[in-house]
């Protein structure tokens with residue numbers, strides 16, 4: 550499973566987005582250490598602040614399935630013409646479960662993608678003394 554295949558799975562997952570308010574579909578595909586892929590999409594609510602991002606949903610779903618080690622993450626936003634990176638909250642959330650070298654790809658509908666890492670998206674990561682792992 551390479552990053553292109555993972556990104557394609559993220560794009561497919563975006564079609565399952567529940568985003569009637571923003572009309573901004575996001576899909577995420579998380580490659581787990583065992584080779585399986587957990588996908589998710591953003592899920593919104595009429596109480597707007599309750600929206601759950603696709604990436605966070607994928608992490609939660611994987612953890613709940615007993616998958617705790619991860620190899621890569623892809624995020625696809627087919628409603629954006631530019632690559633949309635994970636929001637600040639998601640960066641912190643994902644960093645709980647991966648290291649700074651963890652590869653992340655994100656892209657929009659334009660075809661262009663950005664390949665980066667957890668450490669690039671969340672530099673100066675803090676609270677190490679509180680980390681459970």
Ligand code: THU
Pocket residue numbers: 568571573574575590591592593600601602603604633634635636639
């Ligand atoms: N969203 C994500 O799912 N992931 C991101 O990285 C950016 C934002 C969702 C949240 C909300 O449902 C919609 O996109 C607009 O912000």
